[in-house]
Amino acid sequence: MLVFKRDSGGHVGLYVGEDDRAYHVLGGNQSDRVGFARIAKARLYAARQPVYSHRPLSAVPLRLAATGGLSVQEA
Numbered sequence: 001m002l003v004f005k006r007d008s009g010g011h012v013g014l015y016v017g018e019d020d021r022a023y024h025v026l027g028g029n030q031s032d033r034v035g036f037a038r039i040a041k042a043r044l045y046a047a048r049q050p051v052y053s054h055r056p057l058s059a060v061p062l063r064l065a066a067t068g069g070l071s072v073q074e075a
Contacts, residue, residue, distance in 0.1 A: 003046040004039050011074045017062035037071040
């Protein structure tokens with residue numbers, strides 16, 4: 001789970017992947033729908049992940065192509 005800063009408060013999204021400049025997240029209530037967004041890494045406020053007793057080998061950062069614009073207001 002990632003928490004981002006924005007002018008009207010914050011935004012929470014689920015980590016999908018990342019590129020050099022942005023996190024790709026799945027979030028709810030983005031333009032009144034559930035959808036994907038690229039959000040600048042500079043806007044990251046906090047990140048949380050489960051505490052693993054045995055971390056899965058697949059729990060690694062996923063590199064994605066930097067396609068599409070950056071989201072600036074997820075309301």
